[in-house]
Each structure stands twice: as structure tokens, then as C-alpha cells.
Amino acid sequence: MKNKKNLVSNILTYLFLLLFCAIALYPVINVFTISIRPGDKLLSTSLAIIPDGATFNSYVELFTNRPFLLWMWNSFLVSGVVTFTGVALASTAGYALSRYNFVGKKSSMLGLLTTQMFPATMLLLPMYIMLIQLQLINSYLGLIIIYSATALPFCVWQMKGYYDTIPYSLEESARIDGCNKWQAFYKIIFPLASPALVITALFSFMTAWSEYIVAAQVIQYTELFTLPLGLKSFESRLGAEWGLYAAASLIVSIPVVVLFVVLSKWLVSGLTLGSVKG
Amino acid sequence: MAEVKLLNVGKVYEGGNVAVKDVSIEIKDKEFVVLVGPSGCGKSTTLRMIAGLEEITEGELFIDGKKVNDVSPKDRDIAMVFQNYALYPHMSVYENMAFGLKLRKFSKDEIDKRVKEAAKILSLEDYLERKPKALSGGQRQRVAVGRAIVRKPKVFLFDEPLSNLDAKLRVQMRTEISKLHHSLEATMIYVTHDQTEAMTMGDRIVIMKDGIVHQVDTPLNLYNHPSNRFVAGFIGSPSMNFVEGKIIQNNGLEFQSNNKKLEIPVSKNPERLKNHVNKKVWLGIRPEDIFEFSSRPDSNNLNEVNTKLEVVEPMGNEIFLYFVIEGEQFTSRIPAREKPNAGSNINLYFDSSKLHFFDFETEVVL
Numbered sequence: 001m002k003n004k005k006n007l008v009s010n011i012l013t014y015l016f017l018l019l020f021c022a023i024a025l026y027p028v029i030n031v032f033t034i035s036i037r038p039g040d041k042l043l044s045t046s047l048a049i050i051p052d053g054a055t056f057n058s059y060v061e062l063f064t065n066r067p068f069l070l071w072m073w074n075s076f077l078v079s080g081v082v083t084f085t086g087v088a089l090a091s092t093a094g095y096a097l098s099r100y101n102f103v104g105k106k107s108s109m110l111g112l113l114t115t116q117m118f119p120a121t122m123l124l125l126p127m128y129i130m131l132i133q134l135q136l137i138n139s140y141l142g143l144i145i146i147y148s149a150t151a152l153p154f155c156v157w158q159m160k161g162y163y164d165t166i167p168y169s170l171e172e173s174a175r176i177d178g179c180n181k182w183q184a185f186y187k188i189i190f191p192l193a194s195p196a197l198v199i200t201a202l203f204s205f206m207t208a209w210s211e212y213i214v215a216a217q218v219i220q221y222t223e224l225f226t227l228p229l230g231l232k233s234f235e236s237r238l239g240a241e242w243g244l245y246a247a248a249s250l251i252v253s254i255p256v257v258v259l260f261v262v263l264s265k266w267l268v269s270g271l272t273l274g275s276v277k278g
Numbered sequence: 279m280a281e282v283k284l285l286n287v288g289k290v291y292e293g294g295n296v297a298v299k300d301v302s303i304e305i306k307d308k309e310f311v312v313l314v315g316p317s318g319c320g321k322s323t324t325l326r327m328i329a330g331l332e333e334i335t336e337g338e339l340f341i342d343g344k345k346v347n348d349v350s351p352k353d354r355d356i357a358m359v360f361q362n363y364a365l366y367p368h369m370s371v372y373e374n375m376a377f378g379l380k381l382r383k384f385s386k387d388e389i390d391k392r393v394k395e396a397a398k399i400l401s402l403e404d405y406l407e408r409k410p411k412a413l414s415g416g417q418r419q420r421v422a423v424g425r426a427i428v429r430k431p432k433v434f435l436f437d438e439p440l441s442n443l444d445a446k447l448r449v450q451m452r453t454e455i456s457k458l459h460h461s462l463e464a465t466m467i468y469v470t471h472d473q474t475e476a477m478t479m480g481d482r483i484v485i486m487k488d489g490i491v492h493q494v495d496t497p498l499n500l501y502n503h504p505s506n507r508f509v510a511g512f513i514g515s516p517s518m519n520f521v522e523g524k525i526i527q528n529n530g531l532e533f534q535s536n537n538k539k540l541e542i543p544v545s546k547n548p549e550r551l552k553n554h555v556n557k558k559v560w561l562g563i564r565p566e567d568i569f570e571f572s573s574r575p576d577s578n579n580l581n582e583v584n585t586k587l588e589v590v591e592p593m594g595n596e597i598f599l600y601f602v603i604e605g606e607q608f609t610s611r612i613p614a615r616e617k618p619n620a621g622s623n624i625n626l627y628f629d630s631s632k633l634h635f636f637d638f639e640t641e642v643v644l
Contacts, residue, residue, distance in 0.1 A: 167362065167364065169360045169362055169364035170364050170366065172329075172331050172351075172358075172360070172364065173358070173360060173364035173365075173366075173425075174366070174377075175330075175331070175350070175351045175352060176329060176330075176331075176351045176352065176356060176357060176358045176378075177352070177357075177377050177378035177381060177425070177429075178352045178377075178378050178381035178382050179352060179381060180350065180352065183381070188366055191368050192367065192368060
């Protein structure tokens with residue numbers, strides 16, 4: 001009797017989960033379907049996942065006749081530098097804010113928080129003017145500065161919050177064991193903060209990887225396009241190349257998925273378990 | 279191994295908070311010194327200044343004859359065991375112990391030899407590959423001790439290392455650390471708030487309160503000759519009984535409590551109190567110097583007091599009697615025998631040769 005009841009509840013649970021999986025996966029599948037439709041059936045309303053006359057032409061087109069690989073490299077370059085900057089600056093700034101007392105500590109933290117209250121679009125104009133004056137229009141440096149500035153406040157705050165949970169006696173112990181302050185940081189505290197570092201890295205990467213609005217203002221030359229700009233260029237006044245659009249969208253999302261899977265192994269809690277009496 | 283000398287050392291925090299005031303202690307080579315006092319007395323701050331984790335704002339600190347006020351912790355050649363163990367959670371037990379040696383560029387063989395030696399002493403050989411989270415509290419604290427001894431430092435510092443352990447483990451680790459002190463012949467400075475730890479482990483004890491050193495002496499001297507009322511009350515369990523009163527001249531000097539409930543002649547060194555006749559003083563007497571009828575010693579110094587027992591606590595080998603004299607809680611410690619009843623009246627005998635007197639204002643011993 002009990003087994004039967006369990007079976008029914010299991011089936012219901014799985015049905016419920018399947019339903020939500022379907023809701024989550026449907027758009028992705030749909031995009032995939034569109035990407036393999038032959039050119040003459042792009043606006044078809046058929047629900048078949050594999051359409052009649054399926055073809056990978058869009059993918060081939062993307063990599064052969066369009067500068068897609070170049071855009072991808074551009075995006076990797078920008079996102080990579082933003083990620084590196086984010087991790088390097090947020091991990092050290094967060095550490096300073098967590099461990100040291102200095103004049104202006106409180107106000108600088110509040111200042112960082114305040115920047116988060118303005119929508120990015122509002123900052124577009126002043127940023128654009130600044131970049132013009134710095135002659136950084138059509139340069140990745142301009143883009144990287146803006147992306148880093150957008151991502152850093154959040155990253156610094158969350159790194160600081162994480163460092164706060166690491167007991168101070170670990171550094172003290174390291175310093176007595178023979179570390180100077182810097183060694184105590186990178187040999188002991190830095191490895192222990194890896195869950196927070198992963199979040200910082202992911203957040204910085206995502207900030208740069210999928211950003212369109214700022215990039216559209218700063219970058220105007222096709223050869224400098226990042227992926228979101230490239231994708232948008234498949235759209236013209238007369239219509240959109242939906243096949244290319246869909247194929248590119250899928251490929252763009254792959255690095256993000258891979259990054260999540262690879263980094264998730266570091267996203268574990270309880271790293272400091274056992275170090276001190278809790 | 280080395281001696282440690284603090285000369286008028288003080289610590290003032292930003293904002294003027296004084297944590298430690300004018301501390302001067304000379305800790306000899308191979309000595310085990312315990313800093314003890316209630317929480318907030320500055321004992322940990324003093325230890326942390328010796329370690330170099332707190333800046334010394336006044337005075338001088340010498341380790342092995344060298345002034346180290348401005349020397350960083352890593353160059354002071356000290357090792358410290360923290361209350362919360364402070365093990366590196368991402369390293370195995372072996373790596374935890376080897377860390378300090380690696381930083382000091384010891385050869386692999388030497389590191390291996392020292393770590394295995396320490397592991398043997400501390401019975402950690404089977405746990406070398408484990409991470410701290412897979413160890414029990416006692417094992418973690420042993421790793422913390424091991425991390426200190428592999429370095430063979432000049433001075434060992436212990437900051438309340440046993441207070442996170444349960445009672446049984448604490449007693450066990452206490453004897454282990456004492457044994458370690460004998461086998462390593464090292465200078466050790468140990469901070470605790472537990473006077474039993476202080477009494478049992480220390481060659482000498484430094485008693486602190488409110489950032490000031492009240493007395494530095496051997497455990498027995500502290501117990502028998504406390505320099506003031508605080509030390510007298512802090513050392514000993516149950517603690518010394520106190521009652522206020524005055525010294526009067528009456529066929530020799532006599533102590534009289536405020537309401538004359540206690541009138542005891544001063545039978546030992548009455549001259550010391552000559553200048554305090556008709557002045558207020560504190561009388562102190564230890565619980566074991568108050569006897570009941572059947573176990574009282576044969577002595578001319580006993581003074582009978584009739585009182586009502588409030589609480590009776592049988593401890594097995596002894597019994598604690600609690601009673602009140604002139605509003606002050608008194609304790610007597612008597613050998614175990616038939617238990618007297620709480621609420622009953624009983625004659626107790628105060629040994630007048632074991633009295634301590636303290637100035638009423640300054641609380642300094644007379």
C-alpha cells in the first residue's frame with residue numbers, strides 16, 4: 001500500500017519536473033530547429049524538431065563566409081581581460097576592505113554600492129563622452145574599462161563578504177609560520193576563497209560576454225565587433241537572417257555553459273570546515 | 279631556546295582604550311609561564327604582542343636578548359597554538375605541519391623527518407593524510423601543537439589552547455603539554471582563564487586584571503601568599519572567603535567583623551597589623567581552613583563559630599558547606615563523612631593561624 005502511494009507520488013513528481021524541463025528547453029530546441037531549417041522554410045510554423053530538408057548550411061555559412069570566428073575571438077579577448085581584471089581587483093580590494101581599517105573605508109564601500117543603483121543605460125551618455133575624450137572609441141580598452149567598472153562593485157562586495165567569513169587566526173597562524181602579509185594572503189586565504197572567486201569570475205565574464213548596449217555605442221567597425229554586435233548585424237532593415245541568427249546564438253551560449261560546468265566544481269561550500277572550532 | 283623579557287610593555291588601542299599597562303615580566307629559558315586572569319584582563323593581548331600580532335605601543339620586548347618590538351612575527355622564531363586551532367583547511371595534516379618548514383626552505387628529508395617525529399609524539403601518525411575537517415577536536419588541537427613543535431622555535435606561545443575541548447580531553451591534553459614541556463625543554467608562555475590549568479602547568483604564574491599584572495610567582499606562593507585580595511580570590515577553588523571588619527586591640531590584636539559575628543584573635547605575625555588598629559580591613563580565609571567538629575585538627579588556634587548551613591554539596595571525597603556570615607557567602611571544605619543537613623545549625627572552627635588580611639581601600643595584603 002505504502003509502496004503504491006510512493007510510486008504515485010514519484011510519478012507525479014517526475015511529471016512535474018518534466019513539464020518544467022520542457023518549458024526551459026523549448027526555446028533552446030526551437031532555436032536549434034530554426035538554425036537547421038533550409039533557407040526557404042525559415043518562417044514555417046511547423047513544430048517538427050528536425051524539419052524537412054534539415055541542413056547545417058547556416059553553421060557552414062557562419063564559419064566560412066562571415067567573420068564569426070573573428071567576433072568570437074574579440075569577445076573572448078574582451079571577456080577574458082574583464083574576467084582577469086575582475087578577479088585580480090575584486091579579490092585584493094575585497095581583502096583590504098575585509099581585513100584593514102583605513103580612512104574612508106566605510107564611504108568607499110557605500111560609494112561602490114551606490115554605483116549599483118543607476119541603470120547602465122543612464123550611464124551610457126557620460127561614459128560615451130568620457131571615452132571620446134580619452135580617445136577610446138572603437139577600442140577594446142574602452143569597452144574593458146566600462147565592463148570592469150560595471151562588474152567590479154558587485155564583485156568587490158561579495159569578495160569582501162566571503163573574506164569576512166574566513167577566520168582571521170588563519171592568517172595570523174600563517175604569519176607566525178613564516179609568511180609575510182602577502183604570502184599569507186595568496187597561500188592561505190586566496191585558495192580558501194575559491195567559491196567566491198568563481199562567482200566573481202563568472203559574473204565578470206557574463207557581464208562582458210553577452211553585453212550589447214554599451215558595445216553598440218563604443219564599437220563601430222565590423223572587424224572589432226563582439227559576438228552580440230555580430231549577431232545583431234544579421235538583422236537588416238529588410239529582414240533578418242534567422243538561420244544564421246539562431247546558429248550563432250547557440251554557439252555563443254556554448255562557452256558560457258562550458259564555463260559553468262568547469263567552474264562548478266569549485267562552487268562548493270564548507271571549504272573552511274575544520275580549520276577552526278566552529 | 280630563549281628567555282623573553284617584557285619591559286614596561288603597554289598596549290593602547292586607537293581611541294585611547296588601554297588593554298595592557300606597564301607589564302614587566304622576565305621569563306627564563308626553559309620556563310613554563312602561565313598568564314591567567316578573567317576575560318578582558320589583557321593576557322591574550324600580551325601574548326599577541328609577544329607573537330608580533332599586535333603592535334607594542336609602549337615599552338620594549340626582548341626575545342633571547344634581542345629587541346623585537348619591530349620584528350615581524352615570522353622573524354621572531356616563535357610558534358603559537360591558537361584557541362580555535364587555526365589549521366589550514368585546504369591542507370592535509372602533514373602539509374599543515376610541514377608548511378612552516380617549507381617556507382623556511384628546509385630540505386624535503388628534514389621536513390619529513392621532523393613531521394614524522396612530531397606525529398609520533400602526538401599519536402597522529404595514522405592521520406597525516408587527512409584534512410582537518412576529518413579530525414576530532416582533540417586531534418585538531420594536537421595537529422596545531424604539532425605544527426608548533428616541528429619548527430623547534432625559541433618560544434612556544436599558547437592562547438587558551440584547551441578551552442574548546444571537553445573536560446576529559448582538556449585534562450588529558452593538559453598533561454600532554456606538560457610532558458611536552460619537559461621533553462622539549464622549551465620556553466613556553468601559556469594563556470588561560472582557568473586557574474586549575476595555571477596552577478597545574480605553570481612553573482610561574484602571572485596574574486592579570488584590567489591590563490595590570492597583579493602578581494608573578496610560583497603556584498604555591500600565589501596560593502599561600504597572595505599579594506592582594508584579587509589574587510587571593512582568583513587562585514583556589516572554591517575561592518577564598520572574605521568578610522569586612524576592623525582590627526581591635528583587646529589582649530592582643532583581634533579581628534572583629536562589622537556586626538561582631540566573627541571575633542578572631544590574630545595569632546600569626548600580629549605586628550604586621552599594628553598600624554591598622556581600629557581601621558577597616560578585609561579578612562580572608564580559605565575554605566579548607568574552616569573545620570567542622572569531627573575533622574578539626576588539634577590546635578590552639580581554632581575559633582568556634584555557630585552558623586546555619588544554607589547548602590551542602592557532597593563531592594565524593596569532600597563536602598562543601600555554604601553559609602553566610604554578615605551577608606558574605608562563605609564556603610568550608612571538609613572531608614567526606616556523614617553529610618550534615620542543609621538548614622541545620624553547626625559549629626565551625628576558623629583557624630586563626632591561616633588568616634589573610636587586606637587593606638580595605640587598596641586591597642593590598644597586610
